[in-house]
Amino acid sequence: MTLLHNPVIRGFAPDPSLVRVGDWYYVATSSFEWFPTIPIHRSRDLARWEYAGHVRGAVPGDSLAGVPDSGGIWAPSLSWDGERFWVVYSVVRSVGTPYFDTDTYVSTATEVGGAWTPPRRVASHGFDPALFHDEGRLWLLNLQNDHRPDGRRFSGIVLTEIDPETLVPVGDTHLLMQHERLIEGPKLVKRDGWFHLVLAEGGTGVEHGVLMARSRAVTGPYELDSQPLLTTRDDPSVPLQKAGHAELVETAGGEWVMSHLVARPLRTPDGPRCPLGRETAIQAVIWDKDGWPRLRQGGWHPAVEVEVEVATRAVRPESGPESGSAGPESDAVAPESDAVAPESDAAEPGADLGWPWSTLRGPADPGWADSAVRPGWIRLRGRHGPESRWAHSLLAQRITEHRAEAEVTVEAGPRTFTQAAGLVLRYNAEAYLSLDLTWAEAEGEGQRGQQWRGGGRTVLSLVEREEFGTRRVAVVDVDASAPLTLGVTVEDGLAQFWYVREGARALVGTPLDFTKLSDDYGSKLRFTGAMAGVHAVDLVDASFTADFTGFRLTCW
Known part of the structure; x- marks a missing residue:
């Protein structure tokens, strides 16, 4: 067992998307108006993380000139199809208006720190896209935005099958779910014949949480869980606040973990404030007798200290997707070598102007x-x-x-x-x-x-x-x-x-x-x-x- 201390990636590392490839775990996080675009960290034990690269060229022309503060790249979703990494993300060019003016892109790479393919635009219903790989088929999840004066800006979760080579839609778009509370950040994971839909609920502030739904068919209908998987909205004394925006991943040893964002507030006379922004945390997850995921420690509050099982297994020749996907489990060795410079909060004078500079x-x-x-x-x-x-x-x-x-x-x-x-x-x-x-x-x-x-x-x-x-x-x-x-x-x-x-x-x-x-x-x-x-x-x-x-x- 490994003891980790949350948040595991500290300071401005929101919307973590977690994937396992063999014995390596990778997390991609939002970069908004900052470069490098879509930083990616990696770890073997889920406790110690190092910078592994970023999605170079994620923005066409390598420019976000003119985008507003907190615009730019929102909520990338990282996945692995057995041969290459995929990332899907939205470039948001309007903030605080009915129109998010999003462009959603897909890029792929064989190594997260290597060359990524030029971004290709896909259907842009809204922000928070994700890809779901299932038996050779590729599905695009998205939030649906309704900009009309009487519309709901967060108008449900939609699913579209797209061709893995051309990225062109195949068939109709399916409305998976609408809910009276704001839902976004959809992810899909398949287990025991169920398609589990992971949803960010309640916005990104103190009302944030994770809500689960499931269906026997990928296109639905989906039934909601009776309780949140994760939230701190009911208790402002929990040290890790704003918990939400999650992804479920099976470890090499057959255990389950969940990545999610949190914030560590400072208490002020004007209320809690989080100058460090939203950060990346990991929780241990079990499945209850009814087949729903639950925090191993019970309840729905995130723990600061978490024991996780990261046992490795023998490498097999075949490999498959690990997160946001279904198919044979992957035991592929991560393609990068171990020669990656560790993350640091200092830069030597005159050093290269890469990470940790932004x-x-x-x-x-x-x-x-x-x-x-x-x-x-x-x-x-x-x-x-x-x-x-x-x-x-x-x-x-x-x-x-x-x-x-x-x-x-x-x-x-x-x-x-x-x-x-x-x-x-x-x-x-x-x-x-x-x-x-x-x-x-x-x-x-x-x-x-x-x-x-x-x-x-x-x-x-x-x-x-x-x-x-x-x-x-x-x-x-x-x-x-x-x-x-x-x-x-x-x-x-x-x-x-x-x-x-x-x-x-x-x-x-x-x-x-x-x-x-x-x-x-x-x-x-x-x-x-x-x-x-x-x-x-x-x-x-x-x-x-x-x-x-x-x-x-x-x-x-």
Whole structure:
């Protein structure tokens, strides 16, 4: 038995889709407006997970320019047909409107960290698609969206058979289920002659849960389980909240486990807030005497510590699908070698700009992010401001614990208030904290923007941005003739920025509310998580550059 501690993938890893291939388990998670698109982690024991790659080229043209915050790639579903991995996902281009404006794509690969086929579009009834492989047939599950003024935006679960080669629909689309409570995130698994439909219920907040239904025929009719498989909606004291969006998988030893999302709230005077976003957890599952899945510990609340059986079996020549599918069980050896760099929350100065770095709406590009021009440093060329949906020069990493510290050394010479570079804590364009090296008028002079006349001073400017406006918290004069180290410490829901002056930390401004960088603050839909990183801005001609070294993010 292996003891795992939930969440197993910590910090902004929502909507986990779990599949087993031989002795390896793989999880794909949502990436929204962030790159790399569709991160994939892998594990042999379900307790220790490492980054294994991502779905390269998931977005046509490798660009999500213009998509809103929390748009982009929602809820990928990963599966295995015995020879290759499949992933299906939706690119959502409208958030908070009746029209999600989704494009649903399918891509395949023989190795999750290798080359993925160019995405091919399939029927886009709504978001949360999944593929179900059954005896050589391929079925596409989806949420149905009804955008009409009197329609239900979450209007049931639909199923369409598609040709495995052309991906063209075969026959009619079937309405599997409608329900008075919101249902989404459908997955199918076949066991003992039953088709089990796994449903995310109640939305992605504190009402989230997992509801089961089953049928003897894949097209229905489906009967609902009398109780939820998983939820925390009835008890706000459970440490893992928002539990839902699940997938069932049989282990190599014949046991069953379930991947699902959770969130770890901080308790604030304004209610619980989850700045780490939604994370990936694993539960042990048994089947009751009536053939319904149940949590092994009883009830429907997720456990923090879970013992799982991951016994391996001898490798057989034949292989088959393991999750979201039916057919012979797979004992295929995972195609990748063991030579995968483990996931880390730190990056060596000048290292490759891949994982754990993330970027907004497009991959890192040497045209604006270059780790080769100056050994040991990363050079960013300033582009749009931090609220841009198009071309913000930002490198960031996921914050994985409620206590964290980030620091970086920056060298730059801003000559105008339109140029800035520094350290950022970011949730989205309307929720960030930034400490930037920039230009300001001489002491006592108003903001008249006449920097081209010379003069002025170099300052550190601390800014707090929230949904309801922007506030300049503090301005500190600094000497930028030498590299300057900036930092921030996050503890007890507060973020205290600082810089190094004469070998010691000097505080900048007062502690700021870190919990506003969460799913739960403000009036708009939010689905990602807090990140720490570096950025550069040049609003005039994108010629200003800043060099960064020694970035460190420590979470505990």
